[in-house]
Amino acid sequence: MAILLVDDDPLSRGALRRLIGLVEGVVVAGEAAGPEEAREGVRRFHPDAVLMDVHMGHVNGFQVTRDLVREHPGLRVLVVSVLPENPYAVEAFRAGASGFLRKEDAPRRLAEAIRTVVQGETYLSPAVAPELVRELVRSRASGLDFPSLTPREQEILELLAQGLSNKEIAAVLHSTVRTVKAHVSHVLEKLNVDDRTQAAVLALRLGLVRSQDAPYREPRSAPNEGR
Template sequence: MIRVLLVDDQQLIRAGLRMLCESQPDIEVVGEAGNGHDATRLVERLSPDVVVMDLRMPGVDGITATGRIVAERPSVRVVVLTTFGDDDHLYPALTAGACGFLLKDAPPVQLLDGIRRAAAGDSPFSPEVLQRLVRRAVHARTVTPPLPGLTARERDILELVAEGLSNTEIAERLHIGVTTVKTHITSLMAKTGSPNRVRLALCWTGG
């Protein structure tokens, strides 16, 4: 069972999200918060697996709350769910430690899939957001010199991480085992000082 905390300052949106999540046999909503301060407090008390986090809220906003949650509970996965998909919201959220970024106009099935992927250690993104990240990664490939200290294989894997590919997809693309991919990613995180997969991807994009 995936334990989920819903964070949004609009009660109607929280009610809709709760109904959607509770319609699934593998997702349990353990709590709700209307601002970042309450979200941080509830994470400590309820220990959710995934936090669905709005960004613009009164008092403590979603970006600040995400940073606090990830710093205090690194195992908790924070998925942003917001109306604002621009870079001014995207990159600060990812830098704060969010593992995924979904837009509120996404189909319900995409949110449910995002919660499941986040709980499994993946990084869910709305297609348009992911496309922008990929374009930035491709552009960075032409203007940013390779990171020092990485092997050729590590650079190949880092580029594919930045494109949003999962470990299985990277293994298939490079014709290597999934375990080998995980080993390389662990090494990349150590070499770049990245605490999670999203921050690792930002190393390639220059974010």
């Protein structure tokens, strides 16, 4: 797997390069210190993924991510940030990133994060997941439509994004757990995702979740509740 490393700080690039060097089967194909070098690097090296720093002096890493993904559809970008504020993860996914990794997590999770995004899946540092879903339930719909979801499935998506278990969703909708479980499975299949976190990320990108005031709560899945 070939990685393009985009970071304007030579020390930070060096640290990430050394960490990548410890990951079996992964190599740094090229490095870039700014947006133009990043564009040239993607064209030249055709990387499997780009590791993108959030702040590069006066350059916004989110905008660079947005531009690269627009110019190269399907490009996988893993955003890394030294900043602890969780809303940066929200902005990363809105920009089209495939994953978000806090730099403090990199020594333990970089290998997993790289492999996850290269395989076409979504990676999210565990510590930022609650804030991402909080933003989801606060977000206003962007006007984009996802016609394959039925009105009931859209309701299910909003409720699972709030962290409700199947049992709790059933209570809200005056339905049965079995029916809710079937709806959740249909939502994941239609969105082509494997779990609720990935569904939440995609819903954020597409503006599928209406504004809500309900706070995020970790799902409390009952034994054998399944999806």
